[in-house]
Amino acid sequence: MVKKSKKSKSKRMSLKQKYKIKRKVLEHHRKKRKEERKSGKPKTKDPGLPSQWPFKEELVKEFAWEQQRILAQEKEKKEARKRAREVRRAGAALGRTAARTSRSSMAVDACRGDAPPAAAPPCAAPHGRGPPQRSSPLVLCCRPRLAWRRTMPT
Numbered sequence: 001m002v003k004k005s006k007k008s009k010s011k012r013m014s015l016k017q018k019y020k021i022k023r024k025v026l027e028h029h030r031k032k033r034k035e036e037r038k039s040g041k042p043k044t045k046d047p048g049l050p051s052q053w054p055f056k057e058e059l060v061k062e063f064a065w066e067q068q069r070i071l072a073q074e075k076e077k078k079e080a081r082k083r084a085r086e087v088r089r090a091g092a093a094l095g096r097t098a099a100r101t102s103r104s105s106m107a108v109d110a111c112r113g114d115a116p117p118a119a120a121p122p123c124a125a126p127h128g129r130g131p132p133q134r135s136s137p138l139v140l141c142c143r144p145r146l147a148w149r150r151t152m153p154t
Contacts, residue, residue, distance in 0.1 A: 049056050 049059060053059070
């Protein structure tokens with residue numbers, strides 16, 4: 001039995017294949033439009049309000065107000081998406097340095113005894129006797145290296 005590759009298949013294609021696909025899609029759409037015309041289903045348009053309709057002016061005003069409300073909602077959603085995008089971009093710009101600083105400060109607080117033990121494990125490095133020894137890459141030592149990291153501009 002042949003094993004399947006875990007890597008995704010490349011999406012490269014020759015230009016001949018690319019333009020062939022485009023041409024087939026255009027032909028398909030053209031064929032669908034032609035069949036739609038031949039089927040005899042007329043396109044129906046919204047007739048609007050008859051001129052003799054009672055309270056027509058009020059309805060027209062109501063429709064206009066509703067349309068403006070919908071446009072205002074769309075604009076508000078667009079602004080909200082824009083603000084969220086800016087926040088994400090700002091977070092991405094600060095991402096690595098902020099994450100590193102927060103982990104570092106948690107380790108420093110744990111060594112000093114300021115933070116609860118659940119926040120970060122206390123540092124087990126022998127302070128004052130050379131570089132700290134880390135058991136895993138995620139556990140940061142506090143005193144010698146972090147003081148230096150905080151003074152360096154990032």
